[in-house]
Amino acid sequence: xxxxxxxxxxxxxxxxxxxxxxxxxxxxxxxxxxxxxxxxxxxxxxxxxxxxxxxxxxxxxxxxxxxxxxxxxxxxxxxxxxxxxxxxxxxxxxxxxxxxxxxxxxxxxxxxxxxxxxxxxxxxxxxxxxxxxxxxxxxxxxxxxxxxxxxxxxxxxxxxxxxxxxxxxxxxxxxxxxxxxxxxxxxxxxxxxxxxxxxxxxxxxxxxxxxxxxxxxxxxxxxxxxxxxxxxxxxxxxxxxxxxxxxxxxxxxxxxxxxxxxxxxxxxxxxxxxxxxxxxxx
Amino acid sequence: xxxxxxxxxxxxxxxxxxxxxxxxxxxxxxxxxxxxxxxxxxxxxxxxxxxxxxxxxxxxxxxxxxxxxxxxxxxxxxxxxxxxxxxxxxxxxxxxxxxxxxxxxxxxxxxxxxxxxxxxxxxxxxxxxxxxxxxxxxxxxxxxxxxxxxxxxxxxxxxxxxxxxxxxxxxxxxxxxxxxxxxxxxxxxxxxxxxxxxxxxxxxxxxxxxxxxxxxxxxxxxxxxxxxxxxxxxxxxxxxxxxxxxxxxxxxxxxxxxxxxxxxxxxxxxxxxxxxxxxxxxxxxxxxxxxxxxxxxxxxxxxxxxxxxxxxxxxxxxxxxxxxxxxxxxxxxxxxxxxxxxxxxxxxxxxxxxxxxxxxxxxxxxxxxxxxxxxxxxxxxxxxxxxxxxxxxxxxxxxxxxxxxxxxxxxxxxxxxxxxxxxxxxxxxxxxxxxxxxxxxxxxxxxxxxxxxxxxxxxxxxxxxxxxxxxxxxxxxxxxxxxxxxxxxxx
Numbered sequence: 144x145x146x147x148x149x150x151x152x153x154x155x156x157x158x159x160x161x162x163x164x165x166x167x168x169x170x171x172x173x174x175x176x177x178x179x180x181x182x183x184x185x186x187x188x189x190x191x192x193x194x195x196x197x198x199x200x201x202x203x204x205x206x207x208x209x210x211x212x213x214x215x216x217x218x219x220x221x222x223x224x225x226x227x228x229x230x231x232x233x234x235x236x237x238x239x240x241x242x243x244x245x246x247x248x249x250x251x252x253x254x255x256x257x258x259x260x261x262x263x264x265x266x267x268x269x270x271x272x273x274x275x276x277x278x279x280x281x282x283x284x285x286x287x288x289x290x291x292x293x294x295x296x297x298x299x300x301x302x303x304x305x306x307x308x309x310x311x312x313x314x315x316x317x318x319x320x321x322x323x324x325x326x327x328x329x330x331x332x333x334x335x336x337x338x339x340x341x342x343x344x345x346x347x348x349x350x351x352x353x354x355x356x357x358x359x360x361x362x363x364x365x366x367x368x369x370x371x372x373x374x375x376x377x378x379x380x381x382x383x384x385x386x387x388x389x390x391x392x393x394x395x396x397x398x399x400x401x402x403x404x405x406x407x408x409x410x411x412x413x414x415x416x417x418x419x420x421x422x423x424x425x
Numbered sequence: 426x427x428x429x430x431x432x433x434x435x436x437x438x439x440x441x442x443x444x445x446x447x448x449x450x451x452x453x454x455x456x457x458x459x460x461x462x463x464x465x466x467x468x469x470x471x472x473x474x475x476x477x478x479x480x481x482x483x484x485x486x487x488x489x490x491x492x493x494x495x496x497x498x499x500x501x502x503x504x505x506x507x508x509x510x511x512x513x514x515x516x517x518x519x520x521x522x523x524x525x526x527x528x529x530x531x532x533x534x535x536x537x538x539x540x541x542x543x544x545x546x547x548x549x550x551x552x553x554x555x556x557x558x559x560x561x562x563x564x565x566x567x568x569x570x571x572x573x574x575x576x577x578x579x580x581x582x583x584x585x586x587x588x589x590x591x592x593x594x595x596x597x598x599x600x601x602x603x604x605x606x607x608x609x610x611x612x613x614x615x616x617x618x619x620x621x622x623x624x625x626x627x628x629x630x631x632x633x634x635x636x637x638x639x640x641x642x643x644x645x646x647x648x649x650x651x652x653x654x655x656x657x658x659x660x661x662x663x664x665x666x667x668x669x670x671x672x673x674x675x676x677x678x679x680x681x682x683x684x685x686x687x688x689x690x691x692x693x694x695x696x697x698x699x700x701x702x703x704x705x706x707x708x709x710x711x712x713x714x715x716x717x718x719x720x721x722x723x724x725x726x727x728x729x730x731x732x733x734x735x736x737x738x739x740x741x742x743x744x745x746x747x748x749x750x751x752x753x754x755x756x757x758x759x760x761x762x763x764x765x766x767x768x769x770x771x772x773x774x775x776x777x778x779x780x781x782x783x784x785x786x787x788x789x790x791x792x793x794x795x796x797x798x799x800x801x802x803x804x805x806x807x808x809x810x811x812x813x814x815x816x817x818x819x820x821x822x823x824x825x826x827x828x829x830x831x832x833x834x835x836x837x838x839x840x841x842x843x844x845x846x847x848x849x850x851x852x853x854x855x856x857x858x859x860x861x862x863x864x865x866x867x868x869x870x871x872x873x874x875x876x877x878x879x880x881x882x883x884x885x886x887x888x889x890x891x892x893x894x895x896x897x898x899x900x901x902x903x904x905x906x907x908x909x910x911x912x913x914x915x916x
Contacts, residue, residue, distance in 0.1 A: 277648055277681060312685030315645050340644030342683065406687050408648075 181360075181367045182353050184268040184421040189258075192417045193237045199230065203262055206230070207255040207392075209247075215255075219282075220396030220403075222249035230254035236414045239393045241281065243409035251409075255392035263290055263386035268421040269306060270351030270362075271391070276411035277344035280403030281311030282394040283413045285350055287387040299327035302381035304359060307350035310400040311411070314342040319352070319361040321371055325378025332376050334361070334369040347416055355423065356383055391415060476549040482539065482556075482614045483638040485516040490614065491542025496577060498618065502532030512634050514559040514595045519636035524619045527628040534628075536618035538575045547610035553640035556584075556600040556615070562591035562633035568619045571600060574693060576613040579712075583613070583693040584678075591633050598635075601646050603678035603692035604730040645683035651697065651734035652677045653727045660739040662835070663717055664746030664795050669738070671699070671713035671725075678729055697727040697734065707740050720744040746795040749831035749873045749909040760820055761912035762811060762895065765798040770820060773812040775801055777894075784808060785901070801908040802835075807901045811911070814852045814893025822889040825913040826880060833873045835905040838865050844906070845898040848883050852893035859883030860898075868903070880913070 191203055206225040207215075214220065221241060223229070229252050231238050241253040271285050286308070289301035303322035320333035338348075353360040359382065361369040373380035393413045396402045403409075481488040486508065497503040502525040509521035524535045541547060556573050572585035586600045602608060615638060621628025655675030663669075671694055678692040694713025701707055701715075703723035709715050715725060715738070722741045727734040752759075752766040761767035763775065775789035786809035789801045803809055813819060832844065847860035861878050868874060880889060897908065 279685060313683070314647065314681065314685065315683045340642070342645055342647050345647045408650075 181362050181365055182268055182270075182351065182421075184353055184423050186422050186424045187419060188264060188267065188422050189262050189420040190417065191237075191419075192235070193232045193415065194235055196233050197231065198225075198227070199232055199237060199256060203258055204256045205259055205261060207257060210249060214397060215394070217394070217397040217399065219394040220249060220280075221251040221253040221394060222246045223255045223392070224252055225254065226252075228252070230256065236416050237391075239283075239391070239413040239415070241276065241393050241395050241409065241411045241413075243403075251395040251403075253393045253395055255390065257288075257388060257390045259288075259290075259388040261388075262420070263388045264420060264422070265384075265386045266355050266423065268351060268353045269389065269418075270349055270420075271306075271418045272347050272349045272416035273307070274345075274347045274414040274416075275309050275314075275317075275343040276311055276393060276413050277314045277342075278311040278403065278407035278411060280396050280400050280407050281411050282308070282397060282400040283311075284308045284390070284392055284394070286390050288390060289381065289387050290385045292385065298322070300324050300381060302384075302387070303327075303331075304352060304354065304382065304387065305331075305333075306352050306361070307363075308399075309343060311344075311407070312400070314344050315339075317343060317350070317363065319350075319369060321359065321376065321382070323376060323378055323381040326376050330377075332371055336361075336363050336366070336368045338363075347414070354382065389418065389420075391418070476547045476610050478549045478552055480553065480641065481639045483520050483558075483636070485513070485518045487539070489541070489548075490539060491546070493542045494539050494614075496538050496540060497532075498534075498536040498538075500532055501534050501536040501618075502529055503537075504531065505535035506537060509634060514561075514634075514636035516636075519634040520638065521632065521634050522617065522619065523632050524621055524630045526630045527621055527623075527626055529630070534618065534620040536570075537616065538577065538613055539615040540576050541612045541614060547612045548608075548614070548640075550602065550608035550611050550640050551605045553608075553642050554602055554605055554646050555641055555643050556602070556638075557597060557641050557643070558635045558638040559595045559597050560589075560591050560633060560635040561593055561595045563593070563631050564622075565590070565592050566622060566631055566633065567591070568617065568633065570616070570618040571598065572616045572690070573600065574608075574611060574613045575616045576611075578612075579695075580613070581693060581695040581712075582607055582611060583616075583691075584696075585616075585691045586688070587691065595636075599643070599646075599682060599688060601678065601680040601682075601688055601690055602640075603649075603651070603690060603696040606730065607696055643683075646680040646688075648681040649729065649732050650679040650687070651692070651727065651729040651732055652679070652736050653697070653725075653734045654736040654738055656735040658737045658739070660741065662741045662743060665717055665719060665742060665744060666746065666797065667717040667742075667793065667795050669715040669717075669740075671709070671715060671727075671738070674738075675736075676713065676727075692729070696729050698729070699725060699727045701725050706742050715740070717742050746800075747833075747873065748795075748798055749800070749833070749907075750875060752829070752910050752912070754914050759912050759914045760822060760825060761910075762813070762820075763792065763799075763801065763908075764910040764912055766910065767912060770813060771817040773815040773817055775811050776803070777810040777812050779808075779810065798909075802906070803897065803908065804905050806897065806899050806904045806906060808896055808898040811895045812852075812893065814891075819852075820889075820892040820913065822880065822892050822913045824915055825889070826915045828878045828880060828883075828911075828913055829876065830878070830911045831873050831875050831909045832863070832868065833907040833909075834868050834870050834903055835907060836870060836903065838868050838870045838903070840865050842868065842902040843899065844868065844903060845896075846878065847894075847896040847898060848880075848886055848889070848892055849894040849896075850886055850888050851891045857885060857887045859886030860896075873907075873909075875910075 239254045246252045285306045287304040299322045305320040309317040315338045318335035320331045322331045359371045479489045510518045513519040527533045568589045574582035574584045621630045679689045699709035701723045705719045706721040706723035707717045725738040761769045785805045785807045788803040792799045792801045842865040845862040849858040
């Protein structure tokens with residue numbers, strides 16, 4: 144999420160290798176290990192099913208408010224609020240709404256929820272079931288940031304695991320990424336996943352990772368599409384230390400998706416059916 | 426939930442099987458309902474007509490179209506289409522289209538429909554979401570129209586993608602089906618219309634190819650945005666008996682493609698479900714024809730497959746239209762430009778839309794039908810020309826003495842308001858012109874006034890043997906007028 148500029152080229156390059164990886168998984172799972180699972184961790188440690196209408200559960204969620212520094216480091220255009228117009232729970236789903244409106248000097252409003260200081264965990268399976276928005280300039284994400292040890296460490300040293308990022312003008316494609324020292328922003332390690340004959344904005348899809356010592360597995364629905372290990376990152380593996388917290392947001396504009404255009408429909412909504420976190424059973 | 430790939434495969438297969446069963450169950454239920462509701466005469470023969478769900482139109486040859494399927498448009502070059510065995514995107518052949526030059530004696534453009542042969546034939550396309558094909562051209566070019574749903578019958582589900590840019594490389598093109606559930610028996614598989622490149626009248630032909638032409642279920646079309654009146658909320662004042670053709674006023678469907686592009690197609694009225702809030706004021710039929718039936722106000726809206734169309738038409742019907750006085754002069758003394766009472770000359774247009782010259786005037790293209798007759802309603806008037814010199818004969822009014830015109834101003838007439846009527850002779854070539862100004866004291870709000878203007882009063886019009894343009898000029902002092910019975914006559 145941080146400074147993902149000029150990122151697309153790299154994603155494309157990775158997408159080509161990704162094909163090979165996927166075939167590898169398929170072959171190996173069928174020929175050598177029929178019991179390989181997409182996920183293994185089943186012991187729930189935190190969940191929010193968003194079953195209570197109104198503001199999200201304050202025991203789990205905080206908010207980032209405002210525009211951050213330089214549009215949250217990405218020249219994003221929205222002003223984040225915790226108003227009902229931008230974030231609410233209704234009918235069993237968390238609704239994050241991006242609106243086009245003049246607000247405190249910004250042209251758009253939206254919301255960014257985080258569990259920092261309320262729920263943080265090292266390793267585990269983090270997943271959410273989400274229906275994504277669409278349109279040029281729309282940039283939703285479900286991601287993790289490492290605890291900054293009371294401010295003694297800074298990004299990218301703290302580590303970032305992007306479980307799901309998506310730009311609204313590629314509605315059948317998403318990507319999962321890690322950022323760390325020596326591989327952040329445009330140099331991050333990323334892989335995209337493309338739905339065949341379907342899109343992410345017409346129904347709910349499950350986005351998840353299963354993260355353990357020296358590996359992060361990425362999955363969408365029932366497809367394990369990537370594994371990242373220390374060998375895949377050109378720098379220090381910063382994911383075997385301290386806990387990470389969850390962030391869910393919808394950005395508008397910024398270097399990665401570009402600005403919305405005249406055809407971008409507002410408001411846009413990102414619907415989250417649930418967020419669930421598991422840990423290893425034994 | 427996330428089990429092995431193998432298990433997932435099983436799961437998917439299971440789902441397929443379930444789906445098939447579900448369909449079967451569905452049919453049983455339908456049969457059951459039919460049985461119950463037809464208590465007296467249950468017929469074992471009752472079954473829904475099933476049309477084939479064939480996807481392909483052309484792969485390496487036409488598929489499933491029968492023998493007699495190619496029907497060129499009138500005036501187009503009938504031989505423009507052929508099967509090219511030398512060029513193909515895939516396989517061995519493609520469809521080749523040779524767009525003719527403008528001066529081609531066999532036709533000055535290319536265009537046709539591909540219709541499944543045989544009355545009562547058709548395909549069930551409800552399982553698809555788009556017509557797709559690959560295309561390229563000899564040079565980068567914009568083809569006017571590609572589409573489907575035209576059968577030279579009711580053309581009920583005509584769908585068109587306009588201004589399609591082809592390049593010299595093969596590229597895939599998608600024409601979304603506005604609402605697939607409507608297409609249970611469609612004969613019009615493909616249509617195209619392509620003119621040459623260059624200035625009007627001097628176009629140069631070119632060649633393009635299309636291949637792998639078929640209907641597909643892409644699954645990546647979403648976020649439909651239907652529109653009526655091009656997405657604008659329009660309010661109009663009108664009269665009983667008026668008909669408005671919504672198809673001429675901008676009916677479209679838009680789907681977001683996986684590329685992020687919002688693909689617009691023009692969609693025939695029958696894809697839409699229209700609603701009138703007050704059907705006693707105006708009703709809409711399935712062909713998008715609005716008929717004004719009574720006085721009052723109604724708002725017409727539309728949906729496609731349950732999705733509300735952007736745009737609406739609010740009609741304020743002010744009752745019976747007061748027609749202009751019917752002319753009584755004998756036809757032999759008259760050269761009529763626009764009147765229901767006479768045989769009219771052919772004109773190039775009733776509104777020249779000289780937009781680059783600052784014209785704002787709308788209306789007249791075509792004239793409106795109000796009550797039982799035709800009338801021209803100019804709105805946003807600053808100036809507007811009726812032309813009869815380009816592709817039609819100009820008027821020799823040498824033997825005529827007067828110009829007659831009936832004008833009904835549809836707004837308050839303020840002091841200083843005027844309408845100037847200007848005539849041009851021999852347009853663009855030793856052109857002369859003259860004008861007569863009707864001032865505010867001569868014009869009456871909401872009432873027809875008949876003017877009989879001596880041609881001799883058009884100072885500067887030194888000849889009237891080749892009259893070609895007639896202007897109404899208000900400089901926006903008056904913006905909404907009805908005009909009728911425009912004719913030259915001799916006393």
